[in-house]
Every structure is written in C-alpha cells, then in structure tokens.
Amino acid sequence: MERKRRTIKNGILFVLIGLMLMIAQACSTKPSTSNESASKQEGPKQGGTLTVVRLSDATKLDPHFITDIPSANIVYQKVYEGLVEPDKDFKIQPLLAKEWKVIDGTTWEFKLREGIKFHDGAPFNADAVKKTFDRLLDPKTASPQREKFSMIKEVKVVDENTVQLILEYPYAPLLSILASNEGSIISPKALAENPDSLSQHPVGTGPFVFESWKTGQEISLKKNENYWGKKPNIDRVVFKVVPEDATRLAMIETGEAQINDQVPVTEIDRIEASDKMALYRTEGLAVEYVGFNVKKKPFDDVRVRKAISHAIEREAIIKGVYNNVGTLANEAMSPKVFGYSDKIKPYDYDLNEAKKLLKEAGYEKGLKVTLLTSDRKERINMAEVIQSQLKGIGVDVKIQVMEYGAYIGMIEKGEHDMAIGGWGNATGDGDYNQYNLFHSASQGPPGNHFYYSNPDVDKMIEAARRESDEKKRLKLYEEVMQKEIDDAVYVPIRNYEHIAAYSKNVSGFWLNAASYLMIDDVVIK
Structure with a gap:
C-alpha cells in the first residue's frame, strides 16, 4: 500500500447530504504512469537527509494563518495531520479519524484513533480536536481560514475518542475541507501555552517533527521516532531557500539537493538532457x-x-x-x-x-x-x-x-x-x-x-x-x-x-494535484 500506515478496503466516498452516505475505505490507487511516482526501489533504504530546494521561504507555519500553498507544503502531512486525508485520486481516506458517519444532514460524528500523541507529548483525543476548531472559529483569533469552516456551529465532545461537528446547514464538501491543510489538528498544549509561537514552531502529530527555521535560509524537520503509523525512511528533510533557478538545478546535479519542486518551464530541456536529473510532471x-x-x-x-x-x-x-x-x-x-x-x-x-x-x-x-x-x-x-x-x-x-x-x-x-x-x-x-x-x-x-x-x-x-x-x-x-x-x-x-526536478538517487516521492510534496515513502540511495 502506497499511503503510509493502514489497510483500508477499496471504495469511494461521496456524500449527498440527507440522501446517502457511503464511507470509502480505500488504498490509494497505483500510479498509471511512471510520472505518478518518482521511481521504484528494491526495498526501502533507511536514513539520510532529503534536501528540497525552493525559490522562496515560507511566510508562516501556523495552519490557521497560512494562506499560500508553498508555506503549507512545509507542514502538510509532515508536521500536521487532519481527521481525514485525500489519496492520490483525491478520494477521502481515514487519518486521525478511523471512521465517521453522518447522523443527520448537519451532524457529523468522527471516531478517533487511540494512543496517538502530539510532538510535545500532549494526547490526541476529542478534546484536542475541539480546541483546534474552537480556536480557528473564534473571531478573536482573526484567522483568515475561519470563513472556510463557518458552517461549523459547534464542536461537541461525545467521549474521549468521539467528536461531533454540528453544522449550521448541510455542507456537501465538509470532508474535502477537513482533508486540507486548514483542517490540521494542533497540539492543545501548544495552543494553551503559547499559540503565537505556532507561526514559527508548528506542533502536530505527523511523521516529522519541526526542528528549526533559519529565516530566509532553510526549514528543517526530523523523523518522528514516536510516530503512530509507518515511520518515514529518511531521518530529516531540509527545505532550503535558493532564489536562483540555475543554482537550484545545479544543486540537484551535484547531489547537494534531491528535489526542486519549483522548476521554471524554461529549464525542462536541461533537465531531460541530464544524466543526473529526472523530470516529474502531473496535472x-x-x-x-x-x-x-x-x-x-x-x-x-x-x-x-x-x-x-x-x-x-x-x-x-x-x-x-x-x-x-x-x-x-x-x-x-x-x-x-x-x-x-x-x-x-x-x-x-x-x-x-x-x-x-x-x-x-x-x-x-x-x-x-x-x-x-x-x-x-x-x-x-x-x-x-x-x-x-x-x-x-x-x-x-x-x-x-x-x-x-x-x-x-x-x-x-x-x-x-x-x-x-x-x-x-x-x-x-x-x-x-x-x-x-x-x-x-x-x-x-x-x-x-x-x-x-x-x-x-x-x-x-x-x-x-x-x-x-x-x-x-x-x-x-x-x-x-x-x-x-x-x-x-x-x-x-x-x-x-506541476513539474519538479529530482535526483536519480531519490525515489518514493510524489506531488499531489494541489502541489503538495508527499515524502512519507522517500528513499535516498
């Protein structure tokens, strides 16, 4: 199975509120072309640092205040996770929630996975979900993402591992918004102690733990050794800011970096002619x-x-x-x-x-x-x-x-x-x-x-x-x-x-249709 940590039965989720609910429990489909996955490998090699070179630095790392995908790309499905996630075909799959049901047109109930901890040791539970969304929906927070969730009237804790989202009105694409970066679940401990620090120091449940941010230079994440699911193969990932297009590609060729996910189209011929680099393309x-x-x-x-x-x-x-x-x-x-x-x-x-x-x-x-x-x-x-x-x-x-x-x-x-x-x-x-x-x-x-x-x-x-x-x-x-x-x-x-250049000694990454770089299965040879 390509997505990280669980066996889920094949199916498709689509909701017609008030009429039907079919819960999809599907493994993401296998790539139809070689471009859908960087390349295949003979058994995953462990360790190493993945270096991703990028045109610009992030603006902020708090999912309630991130308004651009390049910034969200640093933390989405790496530091933070949501209740659900999209697979490669953008079908919704369980993540921090193991299952859900629509009780009526405006009441959604989620059963949560047990035994998960945030990076700061706080337990993941229904109360953590409530605190995340209460903060997001509070007008005093002044989150630019608040309107995206304005249909949520109340977040109700049923028991430690069950939470309900009570909506103002039926909202068909609720799961799709919960699966986006805006739906990231944040540590309640971090929210209580120093919420302002989240802009510079994210704290989630994901497979990578925030390590450091040298403004204008790089952001580094390290493997979460206590991750609840399948742990990453690599030890660290560093997002390095390199403004010059030619320099980023040169770093891929020399092995200083492995992935450049912001490639100008003018460089396609150079990439395809290289024996050290390969080109990744996806709609x-x-x-x-x-x-x-x-x-x-x-x-x-x-x-x-x-x-x-x-x-x-x-x-x-x-x-x-x-x-x-x-x-x-x-x-x-x-x-x-x-x-x-x-x-x-x-x-x-x-x-x-x-x-x-x-x-x-x-x-x-x-x-x-x-x-x-x-x-x-x-x-x-x-x-x-x-x-x-x-x-x-x-x-x-x-x-x-x-x-x-x-x-x-x-x-x-x-x-x-x-x-x-x-x-x-x-x-x-x-x-x-x-x-x-x-x-x-x-x-x-x-x-x-x-x-x-x-x-x-x-x-x-x-x-x-x-x-x-x-x-x-x-x-x-x-x-x-x-x-x-x-x-x-x-x-x-x-x-x-979306196009990316990558070193031929790296495999297992992919870009989803929203341009997020997915690195759970990355292997550096």
Whole structure:
C-alpha cells in the first residue's frame, strides 16, 4: 500500500447530504504512469537527509494563518495531520479519524484513533480536536481560514475518542475541507501555552517533527521516532531557500539537493538532457490568471476590465511563456475540480473592441497601470508579454516584481492595481475555489484579492455550498462563474501542470494535484 500506515478496503466516498452516505475505505490507487511516482526501489533504504530546494521561504507555519500553498507544503502531512486525508485520486481516506458517519444532514460524528500523541507529548483525543476548531472559529483569533469552516456551529465532545461537528446547514464538501491543510489538528498544549509561537514552531502529530527555521535560509524537520503509523525512511528533510533557478538545478546535479519542486518551464530541456536529473510532471488543481483590484481606479470600471480582457492574447502566453506546459484556462477553476464547466467562454482577443471600450470609459488617450507579480521566472515573462500586448491599446504597463512573501503581503492588503496570481485549490471541490476567490467575506487574506463584491454572486456561492444534489451544484457553479466572467473580474490564463526536478538517487516521492510534496515513502540511495 502506497499511503503510509493502514489497510483500508477499496471504495469511494461521496456524500449527498440527507440522501446517502457511503464511507470509502480505500488504498490509494497505483500510479498509471511512471510520472505518478518518482521511481521504484528494491526495498526501502533507511536514513539520510532529503534536501528540497525552493525559490522562496515560507511566510508562516501556523495552519490557521497560512494562506499560500508553498508555506503549507512545509507542514502538510509532515508536521500536521487532519481527521481525514485525500489519496492520490483525491478520494477521502481515514487519518486521525478511523471512521465517521453522518447522523443527520448537519451532524457529523468522527471516531478517533487511540494512543496517538502530539510532538510535545500532549494526547490526541476529542478534546484536542475541539480546541483546534474552537480556536480557528473564534473571531478573536482573526484567522483568515475561519470563513472556510463557518458552517461549523459547534464542536461537541461525545467521549474521549468521539467528536461531533454540528453544522449550521448541510455542507456537501465538509470532508474535502477537513482533508486540507486548514483542517490540521494542533497540539492543545501548544495552543494553551503559547499559540503565537505556532507561526514559527508548528506542533502536530505527523511523521516529522519541526526542528528549526533559519529565516530566509532553510526549514528543517526530523523523523518522528514516536510516530503512530509507518515511520518515514529518511531521518530529516531540509527545505532550503535558493532564489536562483540555475543554482537550484545545479544543486540537484551535484547531489547537494534531491528535489526542486519549483522548476521554471524554461529549464525542462536541461533537465531531460541530464544524466543526473529526472523530470516529474502531473496535472494540478490550480489555475493561473491576471486579476484586477476592482476597488481601485481604473479597474473599478468594468469597461476597463473588459478592454484589457480583450487585449490579452492568452494562447500566445501558453505557447510562448509556458512552452505548452499546462492548458489554456477558460475560467478560474481547473477541469480537475468538481464544479468545472466547459461552457464558460472568456473574452476573445479583439483589439478593436478593447479600444472602443477604453474610449467609452474615457481613456481614449490611454492610461497607465501597474502589474504586480511574484519573482517566479514564468510570471515575470508573462508580465512582459502582457506589457507588450497592452501597448497595442494604449495601456502603459509598469511591471512590479516582488519576492513571494512581499507579494503575498501586498495583495492581502489590496495595494495592487492588477496582479498575476494563481489559486491552488487544496480540496478538489468548487466551494474552495468559489467561496475563497469571489465571496465578499473572503476579501483580502482568505483569497479574494480582486476585492470583488456582488450580492448575487454571494447568494449563488452560498446556495452551492448548501446544495446536496450534485447536478444542481454543478449548475449553480456554471451560472456563478459566467457572472464573474461577465463582470470581468479576472482573465483566466492557464490550468496548472506541476513539474519538479529530482535526483536519480531519490525515489518514493510524489506531488499531489494541489502541489503538495508527499515524502512519507522517500528513499535516498
């Protein structure tokens, strides 16, 4: 069995609230291609340090405050675990909860595994689950993740190993959100003694224990010798910050590092030509886009947003910038996410229509805007292409490149005009996409960096998260995404394909569709 520690019967979980519940107890399926797993090995070798080189440092390590996947990647399924987890096909499997049932449409009961301890020795039990979610849901905590769990009215301890989540309303994708990083269960001892320290020193139940964080340099985790499940093969993992793309690849080739999970597409040929490195590719759940801050001039005028939407030649970006890695997006939801619709049509490339709209908006003589991007090579290249394209309609684009942490800080404060962004759906469900990106309650850190607010859109998103009928949910998402396109909130660019370079002396890792690096079974030869 590929996922770590238990034997679970094959099956599929899907919930139609109030109608049916089928509990899946399935081993993750075997990879269909060699890319699904780095490589096979002849019996696992023990020990060694896995070094992962990355473009940027984490921003914070508290799952209640992490708002970006690169930071979550450090702790997800490594330091922290949730009640449930997704397998390679994003089907939900037991983790800290061994089983669960829906008592009625709004009451979910979880039976917990026994004998598990947090890294600081605190016992894992129903009270620990309650303390984690009570902290998350407390308005005083001011967690940007609170809205994702706003349907939870109460966390009820039934007995030491049984906990109930009482919901305000039926919520179909509850298990998918519990399986995400936001659903991580935190040590109650750490929460009681020094919750602020969790941003720098995470304490969970996972197979790795936090060791140290040298800001701007590296974060290290060590094997949890007291882990309740199958222990990792490796002794340590170090996430090392190396901003230069070429240097990261050179470190893989020389053996200084084993994995580079943030690889520019421009380096694919170099990787494939190397006898020391190999390339890992897998489809993702994320979508990349150009987003407008609709509260700032000139983007508070829908005609300006539509004009720029008409003037960006998206196909040229996919081919010229991304070398056809990933596919052309038609909406802010990947085809791999539940809720996707192929009926949504973005604005076509039409410079005459773009000029006409700018004239109507009073910008016949042109305008100046700033385009913000993080320092990823492809995004800088994309910004330059867009800068060139928008000259054709008289829009003068100033490109602002920021280190990833500073970029996140800026968009979370709404200080940008327009920005190249991406949404890495962490659950595979449309609610995670729509509620976080477009609902009025999610403006700022939770994900709505467009600062978009539309009461009709809010109502449709809320209706979709409460709807138990699959076909009705799909129809609601189709309707709401068309409305977001009509309002020209963003320009969809690319459905992600995640790529990584790795040393040929390492095996057993994989990237899941949300771009999390999974290292439980890693072997270093």
